[in-house]
Amino acid sequence: MILAMSSGFVLDVGDLLTHPGRTRPVEVAGPIDAAIEHARVAGPVVVRLRLEGLTDGVFAKGVIEAPIHLVCNRCLTEWDEELVLEMKQLFARDLAEDIYRVEDQSIDLENPIRDEVFLVLPLVSICRESCLGLCATCGADLNTSPCQGHDEEEASPFALLKDLLPD
Numbered sequence: 001m002i003l004a005m006s007s008g009f010v011l012d013v014g015d016l017l018t019h020p021g022r023t024r025p026v027e028v029a030g031p032i033d034a035a036i037e038h039a040r041v042a043g044p045v046v047v048r049l050r051l052e053g054l055t056d057g058v059f060a061k062g063v064i065e066a067p068i069h070l071v072c073n074r075c076l077t078e079w080d081e082e083l084v085l086e087m088k089q090l091f092a093r094d095l096a097e098d099i100y101r102v103e104d105q106s107i108d109l110e111n112p113i114r115d116e117v118f119l120v121l122p123l124v125s126i127c128r129e130s131c132l133g134l135c136a137t138c139g140a141d142l143n144t145s146p147c148q149g150h151d152e153e154e155a156s157p158f159a160l161l162k163d164l165l166p167d
C-alpha cells in the first residue's frame with residue numbers, strides 16, 4: 001500500500017459517506033505545482049466547493065481561483081492574471097479505473113485541481129494580438145523601441161529570405 005502524502009487539499013468526508021444526500025461547503029487554499037513553458041501558477045490556489053455525499057462516493061462542485069504568471073511568446077513581457085474555472089469531480093468509493101477515489105474516508109483535491117488548471121494554461125500566451133515581438137537581430141522590443149535596422153542584414157542569407165516572405 002502506498003501512503004498518500006498529506007496536503008492541505010486532503011479533506012475528511014466520513015460524515016458525507018454515512019449520510020448520502022448531505023451537502024456542505026468547503027474552502028481550501030494551497031500551492032499547486034502547475035507550469036508549462038510560458039505560463040505557471042504563481043501563488044496559492046483558492047478552491048470553494050460544495051461537497052455532496054452519494055451512496056457510492058462524494059461529488060465535489062465549485063470554483064477554482066488560481067493566480068497565473070504569463071510570458072508573451074513574442075515580446076517576453078510578463079504579467080499576472082487571475083484564472084477562475086469551474087470544477088466538477090466525482091470521488092468514487094469503489095475501486096475503479098480512471099477515476100478519483102475516496103480513500104480512508106478522505107478525498108484529495110490536489111490532483112483534480114492540478115488537472116483542471118493544466119487544461120486551461122495557455123500553450124501560447126500573447127500580451128496582445130498586435131504584439132510586434134522582438135527584433136531577431138538585436139532583441140529590441142519592437143512595440144516600444146522600433147529597431148532602425150542592421151547593416152549586416154544585407155549580407156545575411158536571411159535578408160534574402162526576408163524579401164521573399166510577405167510582411
Ligand SMILES: [Zn+2]
Nearest residue numbers: 072075127131
Ligand atoms: Zn507581447
Ligand SMILES: [Zn+2]
Nearest residue numbers: 135137138147
Ligand atoms: Zn534590431
